[in-house]
Amino acid sequence: MKCKSNCLPDQHPYTWIKNGKEILPETSSSISFTFFDTDHISCAAPGYEKFPSPSVYMPKLPSVSLGSSGEILEGSSITLICTSDANPAANYTWYKRNVPDPLGKDSQLVFKSVQSSDTGKYFCKADNVLKMIKSEDISVDVEYAPRLPLVSLTPSGEIVEGSSVTLTCSSDANPAANYSWFKENDQSLQHSRQNFTITNIGRQHSGIYYCDVQNKRGSHKSAIHLTVVAWRSFKIRNITKLAVTILLLLILLIFLSVWMRKKKTIGLETERKEHEENLELGTDPNYENISSLRAFAALQKEEEEKQNNPM
The missing domain is CATH 2.60.40.10 (Immunoglobulins)
Incomplete structure (x- = not known):
């Protein structure tokens, strides 16, 4: 630290004061000092300690x-x-x-x-x-007001009569939102929590359901369609799906069989044509063997004739 006064030269001695009352032994215009949290250090001209400079100190807790x-x-x-x-x-x-x-x-x-x-x-x-x-x-x-809620069904898709289904609604909101479930064309409250479970469901439960979320900052709602099918219809539909699947598999197998047979026929036809071409060109291995045998037999016959008719 350095103490300076417009009324005194730079090298003039100064008085250093700690915490407003303790006089430090240093008297030069510049000193080094180790601060602690509560330390306040000021300086003054000798004889004017009651009129010190503003104190230097660390920042207090913000x-x-x-x-x-x-x-x-x-x-x-x-x-x-x-x-x-x-x-x-x-x-x-x-x-x-x-x-x-x-x-x-x-x-x-x-x-x-x-x-x-x-x-x-x-x-x-x-x-x-x-x-x-x-x-x-x-x-x-x-x-903030609730964001657009997300709604879902568990299990998803069509619901069979007599089973259970849970409708779920979720939305980001602050303060936390309150949830209400309503059915289309029905003003009565169906449920007042995020998850709405319907057990032993019937055809009368089919329809559009609305999830309404709200807090003191606003509200938002989303809809989901619930379809309930009779067990007989569900069974017939599944049997039909199975039959269609089996039929498609049979058609695929027939197609593969025909394709493999056709491929085999094409292969045989190609081999036959190649064999005929080789015979015409005299390059077929079997043809070459037969020609050699014929030539050998003719040569042998000619030798025998020479021996029988020396003239």
Whole structure:
């Protein structure tokens, strides 16, 4: 640290004061000092200790606050404020919990149009040349109306009479949404939870069902069609499907059989033509063997005739 006065030369001795009352032994204009959290150091001209300089000290624990009170609505503008007493004045850095990169380097963090993804815990860091002291967390809880709900059936597809089915509805919302199930052309409430199970289902349960989700920020709904078929119809339909499947397999087998037979016939015909061509060209191995035998027999006969008729 260095103490300077417009009324005194740079090399003039100074008085150094710790925490407003303890006089330090150093008297030069520049000193080195190890700070602790509560230390405040100031200097004064000798004889004027009652009129010291402003104290130098580490940043105090930062406090964080929300610029406006009340609930935080999606799309609104909010400001987070960080303050810390420090000299030299503190610099500020904002962070979101579990996000490593800083969000801003100012005493205020402004969200012009806050979104549901901004929900979370935030904190700030205040630092000067002496130290960096971190704030407590402040929670940002963004409220929004339910998103378009997703509805599904378990099991899916057509439902057979006498079985059970569960209709499921889910939606992202803050605060958590309330769920209501209604059937088309029926104003009475069918169910008031996410999962709506119908046991021993009958044909009268067929129709369109609506899932209505709502909280204090708004509402949304989606529909799903439930089809219930009689057991006899279901059985006949399955038998028909099986018969069609078997018929298709038979047709496929017949086609493969015909194709293999045709392929074999084409192969035999090709071999026959190649054999005839080889005979014509005299290149067939069997033909060559027969020609050789004939030539040998003719030569042998000619030798016998010479021996019988020497003249």
